[in-house]
Amino acid sequence: MLNEPKYITIKKEIQQKIKNNNYLLGSKIPSEAELRIQFDVSRHTIRQAVSELVNEGYLVKQQGSGTFVSDLYKKEIIPSSKRTIGVITTYLSDYIFPSIIRGIEEELSKHDYSLMLSSTRNNVDNERSSLESMIDQNVDGLIVEPTKSNLMNPNLNYYLNLSERPVPMIMLNASYEELDFPVVALDDVKAGRIATEHLIYLNHTNIGIITKADDLQGKNRLKGYIRALYDAKLSFDNNHIIRYDTETKQSLPQMIRDLLSSENVPTSFVCYNDEVAVMLIKEINAIGKNCPDDFSVVSHDNSFYSTTLPSVKLTSVEHPKENLGKQAAMMLVKSIEEGTQLESYIFDPELVVRNSTKRLKDNNTSEVAHS
Numbered sequence: 001m002l003n004e005p006k007y008i009t010i011k012k013e014i015q016q017k018i019k020n021n022n023y024l025l026g027s028k029i030p031s032e033a034e035l036r037i038q039f040d041v042s043r044h045t046i047r048q049a050v051s052e053l054v055n056e057g058y059l060v061k062q063q064g065s066g067t068f069v070s071d072l073y074k075k076e077i078i079p080s081s082k083r084t085i086g087v088i089t090t091y092l093s094d095y096i097f098p099s100i101i102r103g104i105e106e107e108l109s110k111h112d113y114s115l116m117l118s119s120t121r122n123n124v125d126n127e128r129s130s131l132e133s134m135i136d137q138n139v140d141g142l143i144v145e146p147t148k149s150n151l152m153n154p155n156l157n158y159y160l161n162l163s164e165r166p167v168p169m170i171m172l173n174a175s176y177e178e179l180d181f182p183v184v185a186l187d188d189v190k191a192g193r194i195a196t197e198h199l200i201y202l203n204h205t206n207i208g209i210i211t212k213a214d215d216l217q218g219k220n221r222l223k224g225y226i227r228a229l230y231d232a233k234l235s236f237d238n239n240h241i242i243r244y245d246t247e248t249k250q251s252l253p254q255m256i257r258d259l260l261s262s263e264n265v266p267t268s269f270v271c272y273n274d275e276v277a278v279m280l281i282k283e284i285n286a287i288g289k290n291c292p293d294d295f296s297v298v299s300h301d302n303s304f305y306s307t308t309l310p311s312v313k314l315t316s317v318e319h320p321k322e323n324l325g326k327q328a329a330m331m332l333v334k335s336i337e338e339g340t341q342l343e344s345y346i347f348d349p350e351l352v353v354r355n356s357t358k359r360l361k362d363n364n365t366s367e368v369a370h371s
């Protein structure tokens with residue numbers, strides 16, 4: 001039996017304390033910050049548990065004062081008739097995901113919708129559990145970031161079940177190729193292409209890539225990389241393509257070290273995302289080299305990682321982040337309220353040029369590339 005989502009466990013524990021009078025009627029429960037420390041979970045998890053307890057009449061929120069124990073559940077009164085949107089992402093508190101979720105929350109709050117959050121940690125068993133929970137809760141719509149989107153997914157039947165209800169659904173960042181669901185995403189093929197073209201423009205002809213193998217974004221960014229090299233009549237060395245997945249990510253530093261210590265080393269790299277680019281630059285520094293003098297690096301997402309290193313600021317393809325979340329939520333609300341058919345929305349990528357790349361000269365010296 002799979003473990004139930006953390007917010008359900010927390011909800012049940014608070015619910016039991018109310019029924020056992022550990023939390024007395026009318027008393028104020030611990031603050032969100034205190035609950036986060038108590039259960040060692042994210043703010044989103046606590047908010048989801050509390051939100052359900054409010055909707056079911058166990059708690060009531062008082063603006064500016066806090067959250068208090070209620071007995072409305074005994075009278076079978078549901079204090080809120082808000083529609084609920086389920087949001088399933090691979091991660092909640094890591095990397096660019098807080099910005100995406102913030103965009104979704106902001107848009108849904110304009111229309112008085114509540115939000116039910118779940119994270120899969122890019123694990124298909126967790127995805128199944130999240131989908132089951134969303135189905136049980138009869139959500140009014142779903143925003144889903146696919147789990148391991150580049151692999152055959154064992155949960156496709158759940159999605160077909162949801163589509164037959166029907167529950168409006170939109171995918172984030174990628175989609176399952178076996179299903180015909182609309183997606184809000186960055187044009188990742190073009191993103192990989194413009195990242196690679198930037199290095200070609202700087203006279204690099206020996207270009208490596210580090211990409212994620214189990215997500216469709218990684219596949220598409222690799223496709224863009226290959227397309228740019230093909231258009232420039234350049235070849236690539238298979239040994240210069242490093243592929244990793246969710247389970248092998250911890251081995252990525254060693255994969256990078258192996259390539260950097262090989263006889264035929266690229267002069268530049270395209271990275272799947274900024275986190276990987278920072279990892280690469282740290283390994284470059286570890287062998288006594290530096291970026292951009294010895295290696296040029298271009299990345300994706302333009303996240304907080306892009307400016308986290310003290311001396312190197314990443315050249316990175318911009319990801320829409322918060323705007324992506326807003327767009328998905330706006331489209332889903334419109335579909336629910338107006339019955340409009342959902343269609344895909346693809347953001348056009350733009351490259352933000354900083355000092356992680358240099359132009360190669362014919363005499364093998366280089367100069368910094370500026371935007």
